[in-house]
Amino acid sequence: MWMRLLLAVPILFMTNAVHLSFETGLPGLNIANILFGLVLVCVLAGGKKYKPLEGRGAITIALLLLFAALTFGFLVAQLSMPIDLMDDITYLKNLIFYPLLYFLYRRCGQDLKGTRQLIIFVMIVAAVAGIEAVREGLDYGFGAYSETRRAAGPFGVDYSSANRAGVFYAMFLPMFAAMALFFRKQPMWRLGALAGCAILAVAIMATYSRQSYLIALVGVALLLVRRNVVLAMIIGLLMIPAIGLLPESVTERVAETEQQDAVGGEKLDVSTASRFEIWGGAVQMWQEHPLGVGLNRFKRHIGDYVPAYAGYDAHSIYFLLLAETSLFGIGALLYLFWRCLRMGVGFVRAVPADDHEAKALSLGFVLMVIATGLGNVYGSPFFEGNVMSNFWILCGLMEHYIALKKRGAQAVEPVPAMAHAQRIAQRFPLAARIAPGRYTRPD
Incomplete structure (x- = not known):
């Protein structure tokens, strides 16, 4: 029981690090590192009890390949533009640190009940984070849209973190939707899942993140089609007139994507247009530096290609890795997403059709992977700990959970014959x- 509580602490802390962080006084060491080290020591001290149920993890090779690409980018940076070695080492450490949670939680050593409780706790933390954004949205009001009145929840202190907050909520929405659609004979859980869907849907609206609107719609639509094609079509038709019921500020934000110029022609808004210009600069950067400009060097180089956006972020993890780590980095990232997707599909196929709980969690996880991939097209929160840490934790927990399900099915298989x-x-x-x-x- 004590180990389960210890495993629950990082789940709560990582998402709420902005609220719960404090200085350790040691350079490069924060509370997240300490919690990780504490759990790791307990897992290693437990010996065989915390040995993974299956040998090599489904995404182990893909993660190691990504780590190799990041290390390659670090070396390129030191050779091409050496600036501050310790700062670059800390940057590399932060990029690698959070995905390591996958390896830790697939060794959690919990039984089926304990693993299920940790998975549900991940969902509860996501819902509570959504409630914070809903509260901010209500405080701001859903009147006319204003860039500075966007909810960020626990992901930042102001509107500048609203996009990453929206991506987080859009990532977890399919998990709640899958539970609501596929849980059977569990009315209380379905009711709780519906409440989670409502909270995260309003939270996404409060962030005014247009990419998150799209991601949420894609995720829910795919789940509805998977559940029942006819039902999906009916709900889709009902949603068309329901658009008029959305707050005016939400529809105003979506309409901003295309604007009219002085002569009445259609043009993209400044935010969207700037991303296309930055991405074009990133491609030019890679073309001139086929091995990449090096890790943590994009902001220092982008001004050479797009002077108006000197010092800007790439606003896309794919273009960022292309520019900094070349085809090696973006290839490793795409392979990792592919392996995560394959892992989720394997979960779906591994559980029997009558195990509605496992089926719902597996389907939700597949859609969560897709949402994560889409969420990094228009932004780059992939290495943000408070956004992605619980994703990696869930990867490990789901792998352990499905492995327990497989073992349970094997154990009870001879019983009917006897x-x-x-x-x-x-x-x-x-x-x-x-x-x-x-x-x-x-x-």
């Missing part, structure tokens, strides 16, 4: 006498 033999022995006593090894009467 029960059938005992029923034959009860009804035909002579059969038990003729073949005592096959038909044994129960005591």
Whole structure:
């Protein structure tokens, strides 16, 4: 029980690090590192009890390949533009640190009940984070849209963190939606999942993150199609007139994507147009530096290609890795997403159709992976700890959970045959006498 509580602490802390952080006084060491180290020591001290149920993890090779690409980018940076070695080492450490949570939580050593509780706790933390954004949205009001009145929840102190908050909520929305759609004979859980859907949907609206609107719609639409194509079409038709019920500020924000110029022609808004210009600069950067400009060097180089956006972030993890780590980095990232997706599909196929809980969690996880990939197209929160840490934790927990399910199914497989033999022995006593090894009467 104490280990389960210890494993729950990082789940709560990582998402709420902005609220719960404090200085350790040691350079490069924060509370997240300390918590990780504490859990790691307990896992290692537990020995075989915390050994992974399956050998190599489904995404182990993909993660190691990504770590190699990041290390390659670090070396390129030191050779091409050495600036501050300790700062670059700390940057590399932060990029690698949070994905390591996957390796830790797949070794959690919990039984099925404990693993399920940790997965549900991840969902609760996401819902509570959504409530904070809903509260901010209500405080700001859903009147006219204003860039400085966007909810960021626990992901930052002002509106500048609203996009990453929206991505986080859009990532977890499919998990709640899958529970609401596929949980059967569990009305209380379905009710709780519906409440989670409502909280995260309003939280996404409060962030005014247009990419998150799209991600949420794609995730829910795919789940509805998976549940019932006819149902999906009916709900889709009902949603068309329901758009008019959305707050005016939300529809105003979506409409900002395209604006009219002075002569009435259509043009993209400044935010969208700036991203296309920055991405074009990133491609030019890679073309001039086929090995990449090096890790943590994008902001220092982008002004050479797009002077108006000197010092800006890439606003896309894909273009960022292309520019900094070349094709090696972006290839490793795409392979990692592919392996995560394959892992989720494997979860779906591994559980029997009548195990509605495991089926719902597995389907939700698949859509969560897709949402995570989409969430990094228009931004780059992939290495943000408070956004991605619980994703990596969930990867490890789901792998452990499905492995437990597989073992449970194998353990109970012979039981029906034995029960059938005992029923034959009860009804035909002579059969038990003729073949005592096959038909044994129960005591």
